[in-house]
Amino acid sequence: MAAISAALVGCAAQSTDVRILASIEGVASERAFATPPPGGPAIVEVTEHAYANATSQDIILSGSGRSTGQNILHVALYLPADSTAAPEARLPDAPLAYTDIGAELEKALPGIDMRISDNFAQNAYGPFGYALGRATGTDLCLYAWQRIRGPERASLFPRRGTIAIRLRLCEPDASEAKLLRVIYGLHINAYVPSPDWNPYGDPRPADPRLGQLGTSIYPDAAIDRRGEIEPGEPPRGRLRARAPRRAATEPVAEAPPPLQNMPPAPTVAIPQPPATAIPAPPNAPVNPKVTVPPPPPAAAAPAPIPLAPVPPGPAVPSPPAGPPAQPAPSP
Numbered sequence: 001m002a003a004i005s006a007a008l009v010g011c012a013a014q015s016t017d018v019r020i021l022a023s024i025e026g027v028a029s030e031r032a033f034a035t036p037p038p039g040g041p042a043i044v045e046v047t048e049h050a051y052a053n054a055t056s057q058d059i060i061l062s063g064s065g066r067s068t069g070q071n072i073l074h075v076a077l078y079l080p081a082d083s084t085a086a087p088e089a090r091l092p093d094a095p096l097a098y099t100d101i102g103a104e105l106e107k108a109l110p111g112i113d114m115r116i117s118d119n120f121a122q123n124a125y126g127p128f129g130y131a132l133g134r135a136t137g138t139d140l141c142l143y144a145w146q147r148i149r150g151p152e153r154a155s156l157f158p159r160r161g162t163i164a165i166r167l168r169l170c171e172p173d174a175s176e177a178k179l180l181r182v183i184y185g186l187h188i189n190a191y192v193p194s195p196d197w198n199p200y201g202d203p204r205p206a207d208p209r210l211g212q213l214g215t216s217i218y219p220d221a222a223i224d225r226r227g228e229i230e231p232g233e234p235p236r237g238r239l240r241a242r243a244p245r246r247a248a249t250e251p252v253a254e255a256p257p258p259l260q261n262m263p264p265a266p267t268v269a270i271p272q273p274p275a276t277a278i279p280a281p282p283n284a285p286v287n288p289k290v291t292v293p294p295p296p297p298a299a300a301a302p303a304p305i306p307l308a309p310v311p312p313g314p315a316v317p318s319p320p321a322g323p324p325a326q327p328a329p330s331p
Helices: 002-015 098-108 176-184
Strands: 023-027 043-050 054-061 072-078 114-116 121-123 126-134 139-149 162-172
Touching (some): 098 139, 121 176, 139 176
Antiparallel strands (some): 023 043, 054 072, 072 162, 121 126, 139 162
């Protein structure tokens, strides 16, 4: 009887023990696993999830879009060794299948018609895929996915490790190139301090021209961006042909622009001052009658005085005529 009671007590104690499969905590933005490029969206908040086989972060990015949801960058770092923990405490580690892309798009961008791009795209960490769609208003949305993992090689000590990236970004009046600039300039800041963790693969081999005869290799300081060697002294100025002098011409006066039909000037009505009645003087008759006397009659003209005749005077004789003129002698 005592054994049964102890068993019941033990079962009751186990049923009330709550365990957390994955811990969640907020971290500072300086501890983000990845950061956008300079000039990209700012980091607002970082939430970290710890699993038995991986550690992931949800990096919230700033945005001004009106679509439902928030801009988020999801980065997961998988450990190199397999864990014996329960499947519920593990984060699935599998490449994104083409048949599963639609489910992720509907979960990240519900109600938005997203179209997968057929273009091949690759950033500094390898190839990635993306889809674009137009949301409500002028928002253009991007959903990108990338899996960074080195090639599988059969060896005694295989190097494993994976980085999974998801980017959900919506911006108003944005172009495809502007949204892709975020995933192209993405920078990963985290790693797993284990010699077996290497998702990037082997480093690139050295340039095969090193040590070969007949090949000249210059230091980077002496080569400009175009691949030309910088000269040791400043280049001399080139002789340029003098342009022919043009004959001075009188400036031609430009014709005045044609007069445009100007609107008539507005008429301004000037108010007239009100008429003021002049009062009549007191005790004065209204419209007095004035009698004008007629002019006196004209006086009669005096009678004319008769004139007496004048007697004739004595006659004066005329002088005698002279002798006739003589003709001039002929030569």
